[in-house]
Amino acid sequence: MDTLVASALDNSGAHARGITTGAPEQPRRRTWNEVHSEALRIAGALRTPDGRPAVGPGDVVAVLASDPALIAPTVQAVWLAGGSVTMLHQPTPRTDLAHWAQDTLRVLGMIEARLVLLGAPFEDLADVLEQHAMPYRKLHDLAGTAEPLAEPAATSEETTALLQLTSGSSADPKAVRITHGNLYANMRAMVTGAELDAESDVLVSWLPLFHDMGMVGCLTLPMATGLELVKVTPADFLVRPLLWPELISSYGGTVTAAPNFAYAIVGRRMARADDGDFDLSTLRFALNGAEPVDPEAVRAFTEAGARFGLRPESMVCAFGMAEATLAVSFAPLNRGVEIDTVDADELEKRRQAKPAGAETTHTRRFALLGRALQGLEVEVVDDSGAVLGRRKVGALRIRGQAVTPGYLTMDGPVPGQDSAGWLDTGDEGYLVDGQVVICGRRKDVIIMGGRNIYPVDIERSACEVDGVRAGNAAAVRQEPGSRRERFAVVLESGVAGDDVAEKALGKEVTARVVDAVGVRPSAVVVVEPGTLPKTPSGKLKRAATAELVPE
Incomplete structure (x- = not known):
């Protein structure tokens, strides 16, 4: 057996x-x-x-x-x-x-x-x-x-x-x-x-069981190992996000996991909660994965949770994907979120993650996602497949016991690994002392004036504007691969439908994006809450979102 x-x-x-x-x-x-x-x-x-x-x-x-x-x-x-x-x-x-x-x-x-x-x-x-x-x-x-x-x-x-x-x-x-x-x-x-x-x-x-983090990490693992599990549905969480910390309090939860957007939502709501509403002192491992980690959202969550006994070092950033069954790397335990601040100009123009110095004026901040877990390897390679050195940005690939042998597609089975057992993750990133850092999806990178601009930087700056729903802004490429490549920002807001308010919000978002990445979006499109296309795990579907941008 x-x-x-x-x-x-x-x-x-x-x-x-x-x-x-x-x-x-x-x-x-x-x-x-x-x-x-x-x-x-x-x-x-x-x-x-x-x-x-x-x-x-x-x-x-x-x-x-x-x-x-x-x-x-x-x-x-x-x-x-x-x-x-x-x-x-x-x-x-x-x-x-x-x-x-x-x-x-x-x-x-x-x-x-x-x-x-x-x-x-x-x-x-x-x-x-x-x-x-x-x-x-x-x-x-x-x-x-x-x-x-x-x-x-x-x-x-x-x-x-x-x-x-x-x-x-x-x-x-x-x-x-x-x-x-x-x-x-x-x-x-x-x-x-x-x-x-x-x-x-x-x-x-509360994670969905039709997604790998919910199915593998939050059902199969406890069922196979005999771990105590308290399980509710995504609908329960969406109706009442504070149910999550309530259950951790009631059942003495020590381990939990969610994408970054969930921590952002609950952090804002806990900040308005009364003293004594929760007891998060038992939580020792709060995994943050499945989408890019926003250091500011994590900080807001841990600061809001501190009143309820939450230790900031309980937050563990991770890299995972369905092709690795679930988890590729975990950040070191009991150290909290560790941030790598790099020179954005070196990153965008020379594809090198050079640590920012006191004189650096244009920076990017990335969460360290830890070393590869037992039985897995992670490498960074260039377009020819040559392995890149420390802090060189390239394509991430993985190999190991947990990596899928392949896919079923509408055209039949497709292998997932090359002849040496490596699987291309589709992500662009680098390694720092063996720890994984992800810059973004290669297919989503926006190239303007010889610079590689990552959508997540645009999206985070847009979400800093009051009126934009947290985690609900998408930067999408226009005319990709052409000399006229541009990008638009599509965001959800409660002011959708109010022309005057939409225009004002668009101006503020444009200013914030220019300040963050130094380039101007061709358009800012405001849509109603719940409009942005997402995957079942809550990730933005940028290609589908591009269809919401008027010609």
Whole structure:
């Protein structure tokens, strides 16, 4: 049996640790042993009336559900049956269901799904699947009185465990293939890097389970290692962001994780909270990853949390990607956010991250993201593939046990590694004493007057203007690759629709951007909150955002 499933079995009954869902209104706690027992019943129910397996080794099973209490045993059940799991992206109240259905059916065809498992609140979407002859089962029908699976299916480290959906660089979907060996290696590296202790740590999470940080880091890892988990849904967090620190306070959370935008939102709201509202003194590991780390947002969060016992050194910046299963590097523990301040002119014109001196007038600040985790390597190379030295900016590539063997695409399987095992991350960055620094995505870099300008610098300056929603500004290239390359800024604001207020906001944003990067945007477009296109993990989709800029 592969090491991932063996770990889940070994830890399911090792102690009384488990998962709490439904907090705070209707908390329900089950031990991991109870989750495992339910998984065996679900696996047993994944059989035809004559007892043959409806899901067996190599079969792809898609899951569409929001309740972690249902998803945890379901995912384990599919693995026990020998299949792989694909978490489908969930429609939101604003989603056009016709478009969602079309996109989802394309995904199901691409991954050659054997079965779709539906859970609340998505059972009504069964009609869409029936119309297209897609087999499905409803989860509430599976966990009843079925005979438990007698023996887990034989799998190996090379067997696919997850097909993690990603939009890639185009509108076409693709899925990152994660093997059981990939999963086990990355979880083992994260346990070591974060110094996780299944006997004492409590993980609190609201992250979506259709994203790698939520699925791998905040469900699979605790389920396989026996770590205590408190799990709510993204919708719970979005409706009431302060639920996150409330749960950390109530359950003595020691570990949590989120993208930078979430820390920015909660930092602002905690700053207005009353003394004594929270107790964050137990938190020792707050991972910040999945999108660029904004040092100012982190500072605002840690300063707001200090009143409630939060230690600033609990913040841990990280680099991760689905192609590495999840985590590539963690910053050193108990040191807080470490910033590298560099000469912006040297960075933009000579592609060198030279430390800023007292005489430097134009600077950039980047968070150090730590050294590669156990079993992984990170290199920086130039366009020819030659390895670059310390503080030289180039393309980041990774290699190691947790790196995907490849992708499933609409055109078929595509390898993820070159002949030497390296995977191109698509990021541009550099190394400082072995620690990773990311400047931005190579495809998004704006080239003007021989300078490489990174969208994140423009976006951070725009978000400093009052009236711009934090984390909701996007700098997009126009005429990329031409001599006339320009950029526009698209931002969300509550003043959208008020021509006078929009114009005033645009002028202020333009001035702030010019002050920050020395160039003027061709346009500032103000849109209503919730308009900017984003990935399921909350990252800006700059290519799609460019379509919001008038010709």
